[in-house]
Amino acid sequence: xxxxxCVKRVPVTGGKIVLTEDEQAISTRHLGFTVSPHEECGxxxxxxxIEQHGGSSTVLTLGPPEAEEQLRDAMAxxxxxxxxxxxxxxxxxxxxxxxxxxxxxxxAEEPYDLILFGNESADGGNYQVPxxxxxxxxxxxxxxxxxxxxxxxxxxxxxxxxxGRDVYELPLPAVISVQEGINLPRYPSVPGRMRAKKKPVQAxxxxxxxxxxxxLRLAVPGGAGKQTEILGNxxxxxxxxxxxxxxxxxxx
Amino acid sequence: MSGPALVFVEQGxxxxxxxxxxxxxxFARRLESPLHAVLVGPVAAAEPMRPDLGALGVSTVxxxxxxxxxxFAPAAWAQAIAETAARLSAAAVLAAGSxxxxxxxxxxxxxxxxxxxxxxxxxxxxxxxxxxxVRWGGSLLEQARVHGSPLLLTVAAHAVAAEPAPAPQEAEIxxxxxxxxxxxxxxxxxxxxxxAAGGVSLAAAxxxxxxGRGVGSAEGFSVLEExxxxxxAAVGCSRAVTSAGWRPHTDQVGQTGTKIAPEIYIxxxxxxxxxxxxxxxxxxxxxxINPDGEASIFASADxxxxxxxHQVVPAISAELRKARGT
Numbered sequence: 001x002x003x004x005x006c007v008k009r010v011p012v013t014g015g016k017i018v019l020t021e022d023e024q025a026i027s028t029r030h031l032g033f034t035v036s037p038h039e040e041c042g043x044x045x046x047x048x049x050i051e052q053h054g055g056s057s058t059v060l061t062l063g064p065p066e067a068e069e070q071l072r073d074a075m076a077x078x079x080x081x082x083x084x085x086x087x088x089x090x091x092x093x094x095x096x097x098x099x100x101x102x103x104x105x106x107x108a109e110e111p112y113d114l115i116l117f118g119n120e121s122a123d124g125g126n127y128q129v130p131x132x133x134x135x136x137x138x139x140x141x142x143x144x145x146x147x148x149x150x151x152x153x154x155x156x157x158x159x160x161x162x163x164g165r166d167v168y169e170l171p172l173p174a175v176i177s178v179q180e181g182i183n184l185p186r187y188p189s190v191p192g193r194m195r196a197k198k199k200p201v202q203a204x205x206x207x208x209x210x211x212x213x214x215x216l217r218l219a220v221p222g223g224a225g226k227q228t229e230i231l232g233n234x235x236x237x238x239x240x241x242x243x244x245x246x247x248x249x250x251x252x
Numbered sequence: 253m254s255g256p257a258l259v260f261v262e263q264g265x266x267x268x269x270x271x272x273x274x275x276x277x278x279f280a281r282r283l284e285s286p287l288h289a290v291l292v293g294p295v296a297a298a299e300p301m302r303p304d305l306g307a308l309g310v311s312t313v314x315x316x317x318x319x320x321x322x323x324f325a326p327a328a329w330a331q332a333i334a335e336t337a338a339r340l341s342a343a344a345v346l347a348a349g350s351x352x353x354x355x356x357x358x359x360x361x362x363x364x365x366x367x368x369x370x371x372x373x374x375x376x377x378x379x380x381x382x383x384x385x386v387r388w389g390g391s392l393l394e395q396a397r398v399h400g401s402p403l404l405l406t407v408a409a410h411a412v413a414a415e416p417a418p419a420p421q422e423a424e425i426x427x428x429x430x431x432x433x434x435x436x437x438x439x440x441x442x443x444x445x446x447x448a449a450g451g452v453s454l455a456a457a458x459x460x461x462x463x464g465r466g467v468g469s470a471e472g473f474s475v476l477e478e479x480x481x482x483x484x485a486a487v488g489c490s491r492a493v494t495s496a497g498w499r500p501h502t503d504q505v506g507q508t509g510t511k512i513a514p515e516i517y518i519x520x521x522x523x524x525x526x527x528x529x530x531x532x533x534x535x536x537x538x539x540x541i542n543p544d545g546e547a548s549i550f551a552s553a554d555x556x557x558x559x560x561x562h563q564v565v566p567a568i569s570a571e572l573r574k575a576r577g578t
Binding site: 168212219226237238 | 491504568
């Protein structure tokens with residue numbers, strides 16, 4: 001089978017988010033970057049499906065030139081090749097992102113049997129690109145998936161809900177968005193990293209359409225301004241901790 | 253803004269209006285348009301929700317019934333919403349920012365080729381309307397203009413309270429059969445596998461004892477498990493822990509894990525990355541145990557113990573046993 005997985009480059013935020021002066025982005029001067037968590041699991045799932053069923057896998061990203069790093073990371077896991085829709089770093093809104101991804105998918109030499117996404121990106125949290133892509137390609141789509149089993153032309157997908165798991169059965173080709181926890185991504189091997197350096201990346205630079213969800217500015221929500229009560233240092237603090245639990249009515 | 257605001261609503265577990273749907277209705281009143289609701293299911297299901305819907309200001313409830321609409325089918329449900337919006341010439345379509353609400357409105361947005369603002373905390377009507385929405389699991393706010401019609405948005409959970417409307421309505425029920433294609437019904441729930449019973453559920457626990465990178469190993473969690481057992485608590489962990497393979501992902505508290513709301517959250521050896529805090533901000537109290545007094549988790553903590561969890565946690569367990577005389 002032929003699997004595509006779409007990933008996004010996002011900063012690794014630490015304890016506190018700091019914005020750029022123009023409030024248009026997160027200040028990343030002191031931050032590293034990674035693949036958004038759900039999508040990291042999507043890449044691992046693509047590799048596992050190909051290991052199981054044979055075929056080939058492609059990773060796609062829409063992002064700045066530096067996002068090639070995330071494409072190489074995904075290829076280090078075992079993905080065969082990459083498609084890079086190169087931007088100037090400005091954010092693309094969900095409709096524009098979906099349209100560019102649809103164009104890339106439509107011009108692929110071989111059609112994909114399965115197109116994987118993360119359920120939502122860590123930074124944007126727009127919850128819609130996979131569904132827009134599926135709709136444009138007239139493909140069936142499920143979201144928030146925690147288990148995929150492909151048999152013949154069908155994907156059996158499980159979604160975690162309160163009280164259990166809902167099961168969907170999709171005919172392939174299909175679009176599936178996954179959630180972290182579907183697997184534990186492997187740690188890329190050194191040979192895997194070496195091979196990833198030589199794998200092909202097909203790049204294109206389409207113009208950025210006007211945003212219909214037009215971001216004006218970002219803001220960090222006001223701190224809770226919490227008063228922290230220091231209960232003590234080391235094991236000597238234990239009686240004070242139990243005192244707090246008692247005050248809250250959690251121990252008799 | 254002309255045309256009504258249409259809100260997709262769901263039934264809660266007790267048959268009454270779902271809590272987040274109620275919040276979405278209260279939020280929609282800010283658009284100052286007549287308020288309509290749409291739901292999918294039999295009319296019998298709509299009846300017990302009528303008093304709540306009326307109190308929240310809904311004049312008409314559109315109930316989509318169809319022989320094939322028994323099980324959840326995202327595309328078909330979205331078609332029912334989009335069809336109602338078109339028939340009413342709705343100025344706005346809203347839903348709760350739940351997994352299902354976001355999924356359905358994304359389908360509506362794809363069908364109508366309109367922008368969608370997910371997880372909004374405020375909206376200002378206008379041309380174009382402006383919204384504030386949450387990103388990074390709530391660690392960041394985005395102010396945005398939405399250039400589309402109808403205005404499509406979902407409402408972040410607990411952004412507003414489900415306050416009754418100043419002018420309650422009758423909430424008249426109107427049924428309709430949406431026009432569904434075969435493709436709309438291709439994706440649907442075919443089976444519900446019930447969760448295995450046993451253990452304290454992380455999402456529902458009153459006390460959660462959680463460990464981070466500072467625990468050091470899978471075995472290191474035994475001291476947290478011991479404390480959790482004494483407190484009847486659930487054990488949680490940070491993303492660093494699940495990535496290291498020390499605990500299963502089902503134990504993860506965070507933006508990409510479980511969102512918790514206990515009476516107290518006891519965070520041991522957790523630094524307090526935004527990814528983690530997005531999952532535990534619903535906790536009423538936070539007790540942080542960390543050897544690094546500068547750890548960012550202390551900025552969100554109600555109570556702090558500066559120290560190594562491997563010494564502090566067993567001491568708390570011993571103190572609890574002493575108090576109980578066991």
